Amino acid sequence: MADVTEFQDRLLSLGLARVSEAAALASAKLIGRGDEKAADQAAVNAMRDQLNLLDISGVVVIGEGERDEAPMLYIGEKVGTGNGPAVDIALDPLEGTTLTAKDMPNALTVIAMAPRGTLLHAPDVYMEKLAIGPGYAPHTVTLDMPAAARVRALARAKGVAADEITVCILERDRHEALIAEVRSTGAAIRLITDGDVAGVIHCAESEITGIDMYMGSGGAPEGVLAASALKCMGGQIYGKLLFRNDDEKDRAYKAGITDLNRIYTRDEMVTADVIFAATGVTQGSILQGIKIEGGWVTTETILMRSKTGSVRRMIYKSPMK
Numbered sequence: 508m509a510d511v512t513e514f515q516d517r518l519l520s521l522g523l524a525r526v527s528e529a530a531a532l533a534s535a536k537l538i539g540r541g542d543e544k545a546a547d548q549a550a551v552n553a554m555r556d557q558l559n560l561l562d563i564s565g566v567v568v569i570g571e572g573e574r575d576e577a578p579m580l581y582i583g584e585k586v587g588t589g590n591g592p593a594v595d596i597a598l599d600p601l602e603g604t605t606l607t608a609k610d611m612p613n614a615l616t617v618i619a620m621a622p623r624g625t626l627l628h629a630p631d632v633y634m635e636k637l638a639i640g641p642g643y644a645p646h647t648v649t650l651d652m653p654a655a656a657r658v659r660a661l662a663r664a665k666g667v668a669a670d671e672i673t674v675c676i677l678e679r680d681r682h683e684a685l686i687a688e689v690r691s692t693g694a695a696i697r698l699i700t701d702g703d704v705a706g707v708i709h710c711a712e713s714e715i716t717g718i719d720m721y722m723g724s725g726g727a728p729e730g731v732l733a734a735s736a737l738k739c740m741g742g743q744i745y746g747k748l749l750f751r752n753d754d755e756k757d758r759a760y761k762a763g764i765t766d767l768n769r770i771y772t773r774d775e776m777v778t779a780d781v782i783f784a785a786t787g788v789t790q791g792s793i794l795q796g797i798k799i800e801g802g803w804v805t806t807e808t809i810l811m812r813s814k815t816g817s818v819r820r821m822i823y824k825s826p827m828k
Contacts, residue, residue: 641741
């Protein structure tokens with residue numbers, strides 16, 4: 508593990524925000540254009556260019572895929588000038604490519620940075636996830652509990668009835684039984700079509716978003732990004748890798764994972780201080796989307812540092828280029 512004292516999180520944080528902003532701005536012209544690949548590629552290119560301006564010796568540990576599957580920002584790619592601290596990078600240049608292409612809510616650009624060797628190298632497989640916001644005792648809810656028991660346990664901890672709990676779940680066929688079980692408790696469900704990093708972040712600001720809990724399966728890389736956000740904002744997240752075949756298990760072994768049944772906590776997915784930035788692309792419940800008015804473009808970025816617990820919301824306005 509890297510010497511965490513080398514991690515210059517305060518100095519690097521604004522640079523990370525610029526990386527996130529650049530990716531969002533690059534994808535702005537493709538909002539609602541129906542071309543997911545073009546929107547994603549524009550965000551990838553801009554994010555990579557900005558990362559390479561930072562004085563870091565960075566390695567992408569959560570990225571766009573394996574080297575032979577992604578032209579840029581692949582897992583294992585080196586980024587930065589090479590002249591600064593050794594860091595791990597987790598990123599999703601455009602979380603919600605479909606949301607962007609269709610001009611639907613909550614598309615984000617997302618990136619996290621931590622000292623080298625401190626972010627879980629999650630393979631590109633599914634992960635079962637469970638998350639709640641800050642202020643609860645450890646293990647108030649766990650992945651070992653049935654879904655209905657989780658709802659009731661959180662309701663007791665919050666001091667409310669189960670029908671006052673709202674759960675965020677990805678709308679997928681594989682979640683039909685989960686959705687039915689949650690609804691059997693009387694709890695409300697907010698279904699989302701994409702963007703489970705944003706879905707998890709909702710839990711950390713439940714008084715604003717109305718979301719108390721996130722559960723269901725989604726991408727494992729997104730689980731590490733979500734854990735990075737909760738490390739800064741507070742809250743709990745549990746994740747368990749899910750494997751559909753031997754090829755996916757081999758990916759885990761290659762990433763250094765030996766216990767395929769392990770349930771990871773937030774602090775096991777992100778073992779040291781982390782900085783996290785996200786910029787709104789389309790209008791959302793966490794961040795404002797990109798606005799283009801009168802020749803000016805405006806973005807909103809959330810920038811967080813786990814070391815201080817600081818959460819900054821920054822508005823950036825610039826002339827259209």
